[in-house]
Each structure stands twice: as C-alpha cells, then as structure tokens.
Amino acid sequence: MSETADVVIVGGGLEGAAAAWALAERGITNVIVAERHTVGSGMTGKSSGIVRCHYGVSSLAAMATSSLETFEKAEQLFGGDIGFRQTGYVVGVGAPNVDAMRKSLAAQRAVGVQTEEIDAAEVAKMWPYADLEPFAAFGWEARGGYGDAYQTAQAFAIAARAAGVRVRQSTAVRHLLTDGRRVTGVKLADGGEISAETVVVATGAWTRPFLAQHGVDVPIRVVREQIVMINPGVELGPVPVFSDLVSLQYIRPEPDGTVLFGNSDLSAYDPSAEETDPDNYLNRATDSFVDITVDKVGTRFPGFPDATITSSYAGCYDVTPDWNPVISRTDLDGLIVAAGFSGHGFKIAPAVGRLVADLIVDGRSADPRIPESDFRLSRFAERDLLKTPYPYVGAGEMR
DSSP states (O other): OOEEEEEEEEEOOOOHHHHHHHHHTTOOOOOOOOOOSSSSGGGGGGGGOOOOOOOOHHHHHHHHHHHHHHTTHHOOOOOOOSSOOOOOEEEEEEEHHHHHHHHHHHHHTTOOOOOOOEOOOHHHHHHSSSSSSTTTTTEEETOOOEOOHHHHHHHHHHHHHTTTTTSSSSEEEEEEEEEEEEEEEEEEEOEEEEEEEEEEEEEGHHHHHHHTTTOOOOOOEEEEEEEEEEEEEOOOOOEEEEEEETTTTTEOOOOOOOOEEEEEOGGGTTTSOOOOOOBBBSSSHHHHHHHHHHHHHHHHHHTTOOEEEEEEEEEEEOOOTTTTEEEOOOOTTTEEEEOOOTEEEEHHHHHHHHHHHHHHHHHHHOTTOOGGGGOOOGGGGTTTTOOSSSOOOOTTOOO
16 A cells, blocks of 8 residues: 655654644645554653753753643643652752752853752752752742653644544554655555655664664664653642752652652663663563662652652663763765654654654754754764763763
C-alpha cells in the first residue's frame, strides 16, 4: 500500500506527537505519524516528568518557559487534564555553586523565566522534612512542578488527529526512501511506502542505528536511567519538586502521597561503557542503585520516619555529547531530526514541536530566543558543543 503526505513523522512518542500537533497549529495537516507500536509506548512513559526552566543554556530556558505556558493552558488547548501539577520547583546548591546559580537565574530571567533566589527559611516551610544545613543558596520557580509525559503525548496526538493528521499505530518504518541526497518518503516494514517531501525522525534512543544506514550520524548513546518510588511514611502535603545539587538527587511528589527519586550524579555515566539496548534492558533499579537511594534520601530527608521503597523502574536517555538535543535539518535534503534529548525532552516538548514546524514551514525558528543554530546536528562535527556558561559542579550537563 502506498500513501502520500506533505510530512511523515517517524516515531509517535512525545516529540513526534508534539511535532504533529505544532504542524496542525500552523495549518499543515497532510501529515502522517508512523509509530511502530502505540503512541507514547517507548521511552515517553518512562519520563520522570519534571517541569522546570532552570537552564544556563538560554535557548533551553526559553524553550522550557514557552512550553510551560502550554502546560498551564492544557485544559483550554486539549480539553482536559494532561497530568500537569504546578507544585513549584526548588533547587538547592552548595557554596561552590552559588555564583553559577545566581548567574544562571539572571540569564533565565532575561529570556522570560519567572525565577528568583529564596532563603533557607522559606524552603524549610515548603520542605520541613529536609535537612537544609548543607545548602548555601536556593532558586525557586513557583510555576514549576511535574507532569505526565504519556498523557501529554496522547493529548498532542488526539489534537493533531482531530485537525486531520493521520496517526498510524502498529506501523514500523524500515528505512528512508531517497533520490540522491534528498528524502522522498519512507519504506514500511510491511512493504508499503509513504511518499513525502519532508521526513521528521523523532525516534529517541533508536535514532542512531536507524539513520546510520543512510550515512547520517547522530551521535547518541543510550544510557539507562533508574527511578525509585518511595513511601515517605508521613503525610507530605503540598510539597514542591526538590532538586538537590549538593547530594545530587531530585525528588518529587506523586498524587498518591508517594515520592519519586532520581539520581543526578552524572559521574556514574561512563561514556566508554557498552551502550544499553533500548529494546532489551533491566526495567528496575539494581541493588546498588537502591543502596544509593537509601543513602541519599535518608541523609537529605531525616524527617521521613519510616520510609519504604514501593517500586522501581528504568528507562533510557538518548544522550548526545553535550547532553543537549538535536532539532535540525541534515545533509539529506528534506530530513529533519528531533532526537538526543538527554533527559530534557518532556519539559521542552511543546517548544520542540513548534521548532520542528518552524523548520519545515519557514526554514528557521520563529522565536528569536531559540535560535535553530543552537540545536544543529553539525555542531558535533564542528566541535562547537552547546554548553551552559554556568555549569554546576557534578551536574553541569543537566543544567
């Protein structure tokens, strides 16, 4: 079977669905999303869902604050709850990172982020269960919080479909169709073809091998990320997301009163280690990670009297050399890549979709705060990596 579209999006995860939604917003609806399983069935559902605009890279901060506006307007835009909870977001740093934090907050405010420095007494009111003595300064985003990446992907897909976009689930793409150095569509695993002048590849951890067969190198390594769910043993009440850059952990509340724990210590990632297979990996925390969890949570939150681990799971980050995404045209005319989100994908997804739509319709970003050149694929070959000017000791890549 053959079909024709203006745009084919390979991958129906969060970023692919966001691109379809953003194209529909701009009136481009002759679009097919080809998803090998179901919408959001890959790594989208493994996201920890933190919503923050705390980035030293100004374009990322701008993408996050633009996306926040979409999360806040979800009821109006999508007609229902997408799982966003505006609890606030607090980040604490030790003495070596105070200067970097203050410079970063100033840079964030310059691109429209509503963020400020607050003192320990204010944080103690929000998190009375935490030991705050090791911290030297705190940043605060009242509009931050957390969300549900799977629900958000579904909302994007439903809105896109309602506008006329065709969402093809159980539709695996085998490879691109090309004519010289130009894409002409995609070949499906069932032998069918979809012809299109533009193909968007939004395949996350599966991107590198998919595009390598066409001579397009997207330098992504697949890194397993572990999450632990904890019953704190106490009624928390309305607490914000807490990013602890002293002991390098983050913790956020769940609607059922449990909390989600993630490790922010990127020194554990060994670039020379064998890569994770995103189709076959351990979907739970290892014993050693559980030990890390017990140590870090027990140290930072002595107010959890009888905390117990209730469950764990794991997902995979698609990590680039600079821990920042590729949202870019390529040397294959008509091919756009949106991948390598390195753990940032959920909080910037609406802006990612809009940038993809901008590249397709206008050839450049419509938002001057978000230059498309920042996310170009060629920056790796040019050795011009996208890095924060205000790195934090131990967690610079994620900030």
